[in-house]
Amino acid sequence: MIFRAIFWLAVVALLMPHGGGAGAAPDCHRASCSAGAQFLDRIKDAGLHSLVRVRADIKTAERARNHAAG
Numbered sequence: 879m880i881f882r883a884i885f886w887l888a889v890v891a892l893l894m895p896h897g898g899g900a901g902a903a904p905d906c907h908r909a910s911c912s913a914g915a916q917f918l919d920r921i922k923d924a925g926l927h928s929l930v931r932v933r934a935d936i937k938t939a940e941r942a943r944n945h946a947a948g
Contacts, residue, residue: 879939883932886925893922 879932879935883929883936886929886932889925890922890929893918893925
C-alpha cells in the first residue's frame with residue numbers, strides 16, 4: 879500500500895504544472911497540444927483517484943489494527 883501511494887504521489891508530482899516563465903508552457907491552441915493536455919489531465923485524475931483509494935485503505939488498516947489492539 880505504501881509503495882502504491884509513493885508511486886502515485888510521484889506520478890501526480892510529475893504531472894502538476896510547475897509555473898515557469900511566460901514561455902514555459904507550449905502554445906496549446908493547436909489540436910494536438912490540446913489533446914495531449916486532455917490526456918495528461920485524465921492521467922492526473924486517475925492518479926488522484928488512486929491516491930484517495932490508497933489513503934482509504936491505509937485508514938481502514940489503521941482502524942482495524944487499533945480495534946484489534948484495544
